[in-house]
Amino acid sequence: MIKFRDAIIEDCDGIGLVIVSASHSAFIGAIPEEFIDFTWTPEVSAANWRKSFEENTDRGQLFLVAEENHRVLGFIWAKPWAETAGYEACVQGLYVLPSFHRRGIGRNLIGCAVKELMRRNLKSLEIGCVVENPNCDFYRQLGGVEIGRRLFLAGRICRYCRVANGSTEVGSRTN
Numbered sequence: 001m002i003k004f005r006d007a008i009i010e011d012c013d014g015i016g017l018v019i020v021s022a023s024h025s026a027f028i029g030a031i032p033e034e035f036i037d038f039t040w041t042p043e044v045s046a047a048n049w050r051k052s053f054e055e056n057t058d059r060g061q062l063f064l065v066a067e068e069n070h071r072v073l074g075f076i077w078a079k080p081w082a083e084t085a086g087y088e089a090c091v092q093g094l095y096v097l098p099s100f101h102r103r104g105i106g107r108n109l110i111g112c113a114v115k116e117l118m119r120r121n122l123k124s125l126e127i128g129c130v131v132e133n134p135n136c137d138f139y140r141q142l143g144g145v146e147i148g149r150r151l152f153l154a155g156r157i158c159r160y161c162r163v164a165n166g167s168t169e170v171g172s173r174t175n
């Protein structure tokens with residue numbers, strides 16, 4: 001059975017693998033390869049997470065994993081602050097292992113993050129997604145609507161969405 005729980009430092013190897021493989025699955029073929037950093041491997045990502053794990057969790061950020069039999073299948077990172085005025089929290093990253101896509105893991109990770117943010121009385125959440133990411137429709141599927149666009153690194157155009165999710169407003173920002 002898949003469990004959804006707070007990440008612990010021992011998850012860093014799994015988190016590195018999930019983030020890098022999910023990101024590559026989204027962007028290879030969708031954007032020019034010069035924008036993809038192939039030196040960013042699961043091992044490099046895991047080492048970065050391990051280094052900053054305690055400092056990041058101390059700042060009240062949310063790190064949740066989907067786990068089955070001690071294997072990390074998905075990961076969400078949310079912050080109790082946001083860049084866009086009117087939003088109280090943001091999702092900084094959401095990743096599911098490619099071989100586990102379309103099994104409800106992404107939806108559940110967002111649901112768990114929203115529940116925890118509501119417990120903290122934070123009622124609006126923005127989510128960013130690069131325009132070229134073929135998974136933008138995932139957020140629309142959850143009820144997201146675009147709330148704006150902005151320029152991002154390398155001059156790419158971004159968009160912002162807003163999602164109504166139960167009694168919590170979830171903003172979905174495509175960056």
Ligand SMILES: CC(C)(COP(=O)(O)OP(=O)(O)OC[C@H]1O[C@@H](n2cnc3c(N)ncnc32)[C@H](O)[C@@H]1OP(=O)(O)O)[C@@H](O)C(=O)NCCC(=O)NCCS
Nearest residue numbers: 022026094095096101102103104105106107135137138141
């Ligand atoms: C986007 C991502 C997190 C979705 O996770 P997932 O576990 O596959 O999504 P779920 O199974 O929970 O899907 C929830 C709903 O969205 C739909 N959905 C999922 N991916 C979709 C996509 N790419 N396009 C359209 N709809 C999608 C599902 O069909 C499902 O709809 P349903 O409830 O009507 O059946 C995953 O594809 C991923 O990690 N992608 C690579 C990284 C990425 O792009 N992250 C998000 C951008 S920041």
